[in-house]
Amino acid sequence: MTLRIPNPVSNQQTLLDLQRMKERYADLQQQISTGKRINRLGQDPTGAALVIDFKNSVERNNQYARTIQSARSSLAASETVVDSVQNTLVRVMELAEQGGSSTMGASGRKRIAEEVDGLRTQFLNLSNTQFEGRYLFAGSQTTVVPFSGPAAGPIAYAGDNVTLTLDVSTSMTAKTNVPGDSLFFGTGGAGSATDLFKQVTDLRDALLADNTAGIQAAYANIKGIHNGVNDVIADIGGRQATLNQLEDNLGAYNLSLQSIQDTYESVDYPSAITEWSRIQTAQQAALGTLAKSGKLSLFDYIG
Amino acid sequence: MPGLTTGLNIGLSGLQASQGALNVVGHNIANVNTPGYARQRSILTTGISQTFGTMQFGMGVQLQNVMGIRNTMLDLQITQAVGRQAGANTRYEGLEAISSYFTEDGESGLNMQIQRFFQAFQEMAARPEDASIRTNLLGRAQTMVTGMQSRYALLTEERRRADNSVVSLVAEVNTITTQIAELNGRIASEMPGFPDNSARDLRTQLLDQLSEKVGIQVSTDDKGQVQVLLDSGSAVLVSGQSAFKVSTGADPGGGPYTHLFVNQGNAAPTDITAKVKEGQMGGFIDLRDNILPQFQTQLDQLAAGIAGKVNLTHRAGFGLNGNTGLDFFLGATANGANGLPTSVTAAGGYVGMVNNLAVNAALVTTPASIAASSVAGAAGNNVQAKALANLYNGTAVVDTNNDGVGDTGPYSSVVGSLANSIGTQTQSYQVRSLNQENLQTALQNQRERISGVDLDEEAANLMTYQRGYQSAARFVSVINQLTDQLINQFGR
Numbered sequence: 029m030t031l032r033i034p035n036p037v038s039n040q041q042t043l044l045d046l047q048r049m050k051e052r053y054a055d056l057q058q059q060i061s062t063g064k065r066i067n068r069l070g071q072d073p074t075g076a077a078l079v080i081d082f083k084n085s086v087e088r089n090n091q092y093a094r095t096i097q098s099a100r101s102s103l104a105a106s107e108t109v110v111d112s113v114q115n116t117l118v119r120v121m122e123l124a125e126q127g128g129s130s131t132m133g134a135s136g137r138k139r140i141a142e143e144v145d146g147l148r149t150q151f152l153n154l155s156n157t158q159f160e161g162r163y164l165f166a167g168s169q170t171t172v173v174p175f176s177g178p179a180a181g182p183i184a185y186a187g188d189n190v191t192l193t194l195d196v197s198t199s200m201t202a203k204t205n206v207p208g209d210s211l212f213f214g215t216g217g218a219g220s221a222t223d224l225f226k227q228v229t230d231l232r233d234a235l236l237a238d239n240t241a242g243i244q245a246a247y248a249n250i251k252g253i254h255n256g257v258n259d260v261i262a263d264i265g266g267r268q269a270t271l272n273q274l275e276d277n278l279g280a281y282n283l284s285l286q287s288i289q290d291t292y293e294s295v296d297y298p299s300a301i302t303e304w305s306r307i308q309t310a311q312q313a314a315l316g317t318l319a320k321s322g323k324l325s326l327f328d329y330i331g
Numbered sequence: 332m333p334g335l336t337t338g339l340n341i342g343l344s345g346l347q348a349s350q351g352a353l354n355v356v357g358h359n360i361a362n363v364n365t366p367g368y369a370r371q372r373s374i375l376t377t378g379i380s381q382t383f384g385t386m387q388f389g390m391g392v393q394l395q396n397v398m399g400i401r402n403t404m405l406d407l408q409i410t411q412a413v414g415r416q417a418g419a420n421t422r423y424e425g426l427e428a429i430s431s432y433f434t435e436d437g438e439s440g441l442n443m444q445i446q447r448f449f450q451a452f453q454e455m456a457a458r459p460e461d462a463s464i465r466t467n468l469l470g471r472a473q474t475m476v477t478g479m480q481s482r483y484a485l486l487t488e489e490r491r492r493a494d495n496s497v498v499s500l501v502a503e504v505n506t507i508t509t510q511i512a513e514l515n516g517r518i519a520s521e522m523p524g525f526p527d528n529s530a531r532d533l534r535t536q537l538l539d540q541l542s543e544k545v546g547i548q549v550s551t552d553d554k555g556q557v558q559v560l561l562d563s564g565s566a567v568l569v570s571g572q573s574a575f576k577v578s579t580g581a582d583p584g585g586g587p588y589t590h591l592f593v594n595q596g597n598a599a600p601t602d603i604t605a606k607v608k609e610g611q612m613g614g615f616i617d618l619r620d621n622i623l624p625q626f627q628t629q630l631d632q633l634a635a636g637i638a639g640k641v642n643l644t645h646r647a648g649f650g651l652n653g654n655t656g657l658d659f660f661l662g663a664t665a666n667g668a669n670g671l672p673t674s675v676t677a678a679g680g681y682v683g684m685v686n687n688l689a690v691n692a693a694l695v696t697t698p699a700s701i702a703a704s705s706v707a708g709a710a711g712n713n714v715q716a717k718a719l720a721n722l723y724n725g726t727a728v729v730d731t732n733n734d735g736v737g738d739t740g741p742y743s744s745v746v747g748s749l750a751n752s753i754g755t756q757t758q759s760y761q762v763r764s765l766n767q768e769n770l771q772t773a774l775q776n777q778r779e780r781i782s783g784v785d786l787d788e789e790a791a792n793l794m795t796y797q798r799g800y801q802s803a804a805r806f807v808s809v810i811n812q813l814t815d816q817l818i819n820q821f822g823r
Binding site for chain 1: 709743787
C-alpha cells in the first residue's frame with residue numbers, strides 16, 4: 029500500500045519549518061545587533077544567573093578598589109603631615125643643640141627661643157590639619173579641633189584614641205588614620221616625656237630662662253619623640269604598600285572575572301554569524317522548494 | 332429473461348450512480364482546503380438480482396452510501412495535543428513578556444541597584460561626615476525601592492492581563508459548546524449507518540477550537556454524540572444535546588481575580604478555576620494564580636530580607652546629630668523584632684513587602700540622622716556604616732521558608748535564583764510548546780494522510796466516473812435503438 033501524501037500535508041510541514049527558521053533567524057539577528065548572548069532569560073537561565081554572580085563580584089571588587097583609593101589618599105595626607113612634623117623636629121633638635129652649647133649666650137638663647145616658639149605654633153597647625161573637611165589627627169572626632177591650649181601650655185587633646193578602619197576586601201581591613209594623641213603625646217600621654225608639645229614648650233621656656241640643664245633634658249626627650257615619629261612614618265608607608273599590592277591583586281582578579289563573564293554574556297560573533305548565514309541558505313532552499321511543489325497535478329494532463 | 336425496459340432501468344442506475352459519485356468527487360475537490368474536512372468516498376453496490384426461470388440477472392448498480400474517511404481516535408489525540416500546545420504556549424508567552432525585565436543589564440539590573448545601595452554605605456564609611464554622600468545614599472535607596480516596585484508592578488500587570496484574557500475566553504467557550512451540543516443533536520438523529528459527514532467534520536473542527544481555548548477530554552457515546560469534560564475530568568461542559576455554560580464570578584476566597592463556575596443542573600455552581608489545566612485558559616489561569624505570584628513572593632522575601640536587616644543594624648547606630656533607634660526603611664511603623672512593617676510578617680509570607688517599601692521620611696528630611704556611627708557624638712566613627720555595607724556580603728539574610736529566620740543569601744544569589752527560575756520556566760514551557768506543536772503537526776499530517784483530499788486521486792476518480800457515465804449513456808442509447816428496432820422496424 030502506498031502512503032497518501034495530500035498536498036496540504038507537505039505545505040504545512042514546510043511552513044512550520046520555515047516559521048521555526050525565521051524565529052531562530054530573528055534570535056540570532058538580535059544577538060548579533062546587541063552583542064549580547066542572553067537577551068531573554070529563557071535563552072540560558074543558568075548563564076543569566078552566573079552573569080549576575082560575576083557582575084556582582086566584579087562590581088564588589090571595583091568598590092573595594094575605590095575604598096582602597098580613599099584609604100590611601102587619607103594615609104597619604106597623614107604621611108605628608110607626619111613628614112613635616114619630622115622635618116620640623118629635626119630643626120628643633122638643631123636649635124636645641126645650638127642652645128645647649130656652652131658658647132651660646134643668654135641673648136642668643138632668647139633669639140633661638142623665639143624660633144622654637146614659632147615652630148611650636150607650626151606643630152600646633154600641623155596637628156590640626158584638615159583633609160577633605162575632616163581633622164586627620166582627632167581619632168573619630170573628625171569634626172572637632174583636636175589640639176588647643178594657651179601659649180604657656182599645656183596643649184589639650186579634644187579627640188579620641190580611635191583608629192578608623194575601612195574594609196578593603198571581604199576579609200581585610202585597613203587603618204586609615206593615626207590618632208592624634210598617640211602621634212603627638214606618644215606612649216606616655218599628655219604632659220609626659222613623650223608629649224611633643226610639652227617638650228617643645230619646655231625647651232622654649234628653658235631657652236628663655238637660660239637653663240642649660242633644662243635645654244639638655246628637653247633635647248634628650250625630643251630625640252626620643254623624633255624616633256617615635258620615624259616609626260609612625262614607617263608604619264604609614266607599610267600600610268600604603270599593602271594597599272597598593274591589594275589593589276593590583278583586585279585589578280588582576282577583576283580582569284579574569286570579566287573575561288569569564290564575557291564568555292557567558294557576549295555573543296561569539298564568528299559562530300553566530302556562521303549560523304546566521306547557514307539559516308539564511310536553508311531558508312532560501314525551503315522557500316524555493318515550497319514555491320515549486322504543488323506545480324505537478326494530474327489535472328494539468330486531462331481535459 | 333428481463334425485458335428491454337429492464338435494460339433501460341439498468342442503464343439508468345449506472346447513470347445515477349456515476350452522477351452521484353461525480354458529485355462526491357466534486358464535493359471533495361471543493362473542500363480540498365477546508366480545515367477538519369474528511370474526504371468522502373462513494374460506496375457503490377451491485378443491484379439485487381432478479382430470478383428469471385432458473386437464472387439470476389443482475390439489476391445494475393446503486394450508490395449505497397457516502398462515507399467520510401476518518402480516524403476518530405486520531406481526532407481525539409489531535410484535540411488533546413491542541414489544548415496542551417495552547418496551554419504551554421500561553422505560559423511561555425506570558426513568561427517571555429516579563430523575562431526581559433529581569434535580565435541583569437547595566438545599571439538598571441535589579442542586583443546592580445541593590446549593590447549600589449550597599450556600596451553607598453561603603454562610601455559613607457570612608458567619609459561619614461560628608462553630607463553629599465548621605466544624600467547620594469538616600470538617592471540610591473530610592474532607586475532600589477523604585478526598581479523593585481516597578482518589577483513587582485509589572486508582574487501584577489501581567490497577572491491582570493491574564494485575568495482579562497480568561498474573562499474574554501469564557502464567551503468564546505460558551506459559543507462553541509452550544510454549537511457542539513447542537514451538532515450532537517443532528518448526529519444523534521441520523522439514520523443508523525448513514526453518517527452525517529458534514530456535522531461530524533464541523534464538530535471535529537469545533538472540538539479543536541474549543542481545546543485551544545480550554546483543555547478538554549472528549550469521549551463518544553453509542554449514538555455518536557460527544558461528551559466534553561474539562562481536562563482534569565472534573566466538570567462537564569457538553570453532555571449529549573445540552574451545553575453547560577461557564578460563568579464568571581468573584582473569587583469566593585476574596586481574591587482580586589475572576590473565578591470560573593459551571594452550573595450543572597440544580598446543584599450550586601461548581602468553582603472550576605483551579606481545574607482548568609490546559610488550553611489558553613488553563614495557561615492564563617496558571618500564570619495568574621501560580622507562576623507569576625511565585626516571582627512576586629520571591630521579590631517580597633528579598634525586600635523583607637533587605638529592609639529587616641538594614642533596619643535592625645541601622646537602629647543600633649547613631650547619626651551625626653546623635654539620633655538613634657531610627658529605621659532606615661518605613662520608620663515608625665516597623666515591628667520591633669524583625670524591622671518590618673507591622674502588616675508584613677513571616678507567617679504571612681511577607682506579602683506586600685515590596686509595595687510597603689519606602690525610605691524613612693525622617694532620614695530624607697534630615698540625612699544627618701543616618702546612623703554611620705556606633706557611638707554618639709563621634710563624627711568620624713564609621714563602625715555602623717561598615718556593618719550596613721557588609722550586610723550585602725552576609726549569608727542567611729533572606730527568609731524563604733517563612734519561619735522568620737534568614738536561610739539564604741547573599742542578596743545577589745537571591746536575585747540570581749529569581750532570574751534563573753524565570754529563565755528555566757520560560758525555557759521549559761518553550762520546549763513543551765515546541766514538543767506539543769511537533770506532536771500536533773505529526774498527528775495532523777497523519778489525519779491528512781487518512782482524511783485529506785488528494786487532488787490526483789480525485790482527478791483519477793473524475794475520469795473513472797466520467798467514463799462510467801459515458802458508457803452507461805451509450806448503453807441506454809443502444810437499448811433505445813433496440814426498442815426502436817422492435818417497435819418501428821419489426822415486421823416491415
